[in-house]
Amino acid sequence: MQDYRNFEPEELAIDLSFQRWKLFNDPIASNFWKDWLVENPDKKELVDKAHYLLNALNSAYSQSTNDRISISDREIQYEIQRLHQAIDTQPESVVKRFRFAPWQYGIAASILIVMGLFWRYSIHPPCTKVDVTYSELITQTSKPLLEVSNENTGPRLVRLPDGSTLLLKSGGRVSYPKNFQGNIREVYLTGEGFFEVHKDPSRPFYVYAKGLVTKVLGTSFTVQAFESDKQVKVVVKTGKVSVFARNETALTQHKEDTKLEGIVLTPNQQVVFSPTNTRIIKSLVEEPALLTSAAQNQPFRFKGTPISDVFATLEKSYGVKIVFDEEVMKSCYLTAALDDEPLFEKLDLICNTISARYEQLDAHIIIDSKGCQ
Template sequence: MIDYSKFKVEDFVRDASFQRWVEGTSPQHTAFWEFWEEAHPEKSETLAQARVLLLGLKNQPTAISDDEISLEVEHMVDLIKKKPFWGRSVLYQWQRIAAVLVVIGGIGGFWVKYRPSEISTTKTQIKTSKALPKNQEVEVSNNTPADYTATLPDGSTVKLKKGSKISFPERFLGDKREVSLTGEGFFEVVKKDNQPFYVYTNTVVTRVLGTSFNIKAYSKDEQVVVAVKTGKVMVFPISELKKSQKNAKYQVQSLYLTPNQKATFERQNERFNKALVEQPIIITQPTETPSFDFENTPIKEVFANLKKAYNVEIIYDSDVMKNCSVTAPLGNEPLFVKLDIICKTIGARYEIVETKVFINSRGCH
């Protein structure tokens, strides 16, 4: 393994892995170098100098080869050694070189965008664990006011809320992809049928194959909430997992969730409550989205459209309501607003029980 701790500016600039990081073309190299820099703060200034120099060289108006980059680096290193700018720091010297490269390369906004102070600030806001041997645990924490999206080894992503963190291996090996979450994160998981994806919180396990969902599991909260946007999710308590680990024949008691459904886990009594999310969204593809512009439309078709669009089961007495029809030019209103309008139109009312909508009506004449 390369001992980067002994590298100088010119060594970093020539290193292929470092170049991939600076170019931003490889999530794996990006993760490694962010972790490495966190573990070697004494090298932060050297890395900043190398990054600035490499970006300046790469952004020349004409193509420049790696060999030419090496020659330029050697020339600049010699220049600094022979003609130091007295009274100035080494970093200032590299800043001057970078400024020259910016002018030559015609990328005037470069130094403002990539000045070392901003890079350093970003690194302290999004903290990561120390550099570790291959396939060891990696931790990403979001201590910024805004959401932060972390990319996982398989290409899946998680958008972390403020004060949240996620840990995962450098590579997903074996028959599972496993991550641990503290706080709140929205996951978009790449589908792999032969390698299910598991999210562990301190009380709940969430298992998926490929889908998008949100988990809210702050340690101070009395509840854990899992809400599904797309796909299918299975959730169960950590206690069930422990039972299955002790007894291979034990069948885990789990709960299945589909789009627009959520499960709220009460930590104290270890019980799940299943319900609709606060604002159900349309889940069908744009080309499949049914029209909500109803004109004397039979109630059966109206409810069928809503069910298809939102994946919400609507229970009603078809015999009692067989003469009901709806005329209403509905569009982008939330589901529950649509139901309010429809029920007022036909003199009915609705109530929500867990994930189902029940319509109460005396019929239409």
């Protein structure tokens, strides 16, 4: 499963899904990436850089072999530096016109390999680790905090000052101020807890767990952040949740407004965060549940139903985006009763019936089909 938010431009340029979108205008890939950009508007610059790089490399590879000549490693490094500077320092109008001469890509594959190493370790050094312990988190705040721990074998209900609640699992600890003052609400967690946050759009609610920050306005979600684990997990049950790696720049930007930015999660979505390399992987939960609004005897019985209507029903019922080529699958219909099966079993049955297949990508379901007779 790809974590596109953490990709560098050169990594994105060689991704097959990205190439199918930009080079071949593949409908499924196009739908996925358009949706991805809507959900990740702050990554438009990444996409633009990767697109520019892909065009340059594609042009180089399209040259005939006879037109290519070998160039030295020093020349390769020089051209890479020129490419980076052209992208990062020139106005957009200039960047769009900037191109290398064909001979400068005599060994384009080598350039791509070197470029990955050069950008990652020379221009964009590896991310600073943001792994922070619970004790370090609470000592970094100047506010006096109350702490509640759960030494029992079962969960413990914690009522927070604003009316929000936390179901704290065994072995967990949480710290928070006696009263939430100002325009933000902040708590610090180690272990596992299920939050039901009182809705207050004017005062965002923050959960700090290791190096991950979860920001909400009013929703329910689970945070797993055990000291002994190398990862942090956030799972959304209702509403929307924003998550981002904890650093001073991110905290300043996100506290300046009440919008949910960063990686936004909706019901049946989750992220797994690795503090040691700041990787955040977004995916669907293992067993997506029916949304509350659709849980009341939602019928999944289809009789000669167009596949687009079938997928629309699943999307509405589970809150999961399903990406497919509607034109290719316009002749596909489904007759089946799928009342009791979990979502992924439903998809298995549907795809087996219409000779299609599916995969999960960045919390989307991607359907691959050659159509129906």
